[in-house]
Amino acid sequence: MGRNPSCSKVGLNRGAWTAAEDKILTDYIKLHGEGRWRNLPKKAGLKRCGKSCRLRWLNYLRPDIKRGNITWDEEELIIRLHKLLGNRWSLIAGRLPGRTDNEIKNYWNTNLRRKIHQNDTKSASNSNNLSEHPNRKAKMKIGIKNESPPAVRTKATRCSKCFIDQQEIQNEHNKKTDNDSSFVVKDSTDFSRIQSGSYNEFKQNLLSFKPDACLDDELHNLSDVLNSEFWGYQEFSDGNEKGNKGSLSPSSGGALAFCDKMLEDWIAGIHQEAAIDPHNLTQIPDFGGDWLDNI
DNA sequence: AACTGCGCCAACCGCGTTACA
DNA sequence: TTGTAACGCGGTTGGCGCAGT
Numbered sequence: 001m002g003r004n005p006s007c008s009k010v011g012l013n014r015g016a017w018t019a020a021e022d023k024i025l026t027d028y029i030k031l032h033g034e035g036r037w038r039n040l041p042k043k044a045g046l047k048r049c050g051k052s053c054r055l056r057w058l059n060y061l062r063p064d065i066k067r068g069n070i071t072w073d074e075e076e077l078i079i080r081l082h083k084l085l086g087n088r089w090s091l092i093a094g095r096l097p098g099r100t101d102n103e104i105k106n107y108w109n110t111n112l113r114r115k116i117h118q119n120d121t122k123s124a125s126n127s128n129n130l131s132e133h134p135n136r137k138a139k140m141k142i143g144i145k146n147e148s149p150p151a152v153r154t155k156a157t158r159c160s161k162c163f164i165d166q167q168e169i170q171n172e173h174n175k176k177t178d179n180d181s182s183f184v185v186k187d188s189t190d191f192s193r194i195q196s197g198s199y200n201e202f203k204q205n206l207l208s209f210k211p212d213a214c215l216d217d218e219l220h221n222l223s224d225v226l227n228s229e230f231w232g233y234q235e236f237s238d239g240n241e242k243g244n245k246g247s248l249s250p251s252s253g254g255a256l257a258f259c260d261k262m263l264e265d266w267i268a269g270i271h272q273e274a275a276i277d278p279h280n281l282t283q284i285p286d287f288g289g290d291w292l293d294n295i
Numbered sequence: 296a297a298c299t300g301c302g303c304c305a306a307c308c309g310c311g312t313t314a315c316a
Numbered sequence: 317t318t319g320t321a322a323c324g325c326g327g328t329t330g331g332c333g334c335a336g337t
Contacts, residue, residue, distance in 0.1 A: 035323095
């Protein structure tokens with residue numbers, strides 16, 4: 001199909017925004033709210049395309065934008081989330097209140113990527129390799145394209161196909177019967193397809209999972225698990241630590257925690273190891289107790 | 296002072312997804 | 317079901333400013 005770039009129309013302003021334009025846009029949005037970007041410029045009297053207005057508002061004018069340097073805590077979080085999510089800047093930004101995806105992307109590209117890269121290649125001796133030169137302009141000058149880190153999936157995909165229902169798992173666990181090792185995997189497009197069973201069955205069912213479809217919007221729910229009380233289930237896991245393989249008796253709550261953690265690790269592993277073969281269980285990462293500290 | 300190289304970041308671009316007629 | 321407009325995302329670019337020579 002293809003479409004004409006919405007910002008290519010003649011007569012529209014391009015480049016840096018003026019204070020007057022900012023004021024017009026801010027006033028208009030305060031009055032009419034966000035959205036309907038396409039018609040906004042005409043209605044507000046701006047010689048900009050809607051796309052440009054949207055970007056200006058989201059990345060600069062929005063009142064809840066946090067200005068100033070990225071703090072150490074934020075930097076730490078960005079690094080961890082990037083390791084878990086890859087270049088999913090909007091998702092990462094969603095975990096950093098007041099920061100925009102553009103800001104985080106820029107910060108990563110200008111500060112963190114090099115820092116991480118240096119750490120990773122500290123021991124490598126070929127530091128003069130031009131293809132790893134961090135400077136974009138220097139590389140362009142000599143005709144080297146800026147390589148992105150190996151991305152598993154660069155385009156966002158909404159998840160509407162399947163998810164792990166934490167509540168169901170919790171409910172199952174709360175039954176605390178002989179069968180309380182049950183887990184539930186739901187396909188949200190077909191709620192009748194609820195599967196439950198033992199850990200081994202879970203493992204098998206995991207193979208039929210479509211990881212791509214389980215990422216994106218719902219992934220923040222998985223991330224939330226890290227901070228949630230769900231991890232408190234370790235107290236039911238025969239006294240073993242959460243995620244401890246030793247707690248995987250069929251009747252232990254530890255299996256429940258493990259199932260959840262396994263999924264986390266599994267998805268994270270897919271992001272990190274593009275070559276992982278989901279049909280080979282031995283390739284699923286090992287599940288250490290303090291796995292989060294190691295990402 | 297003039298020039299050059301580089302880092303930073305706002306803005307742009309292309310394309311995938313979603314919504315809707 | 318199909319076509320299209322709108323939206324949103326990630327990659328890329330261009331310009332400004334600073335530091336070094």
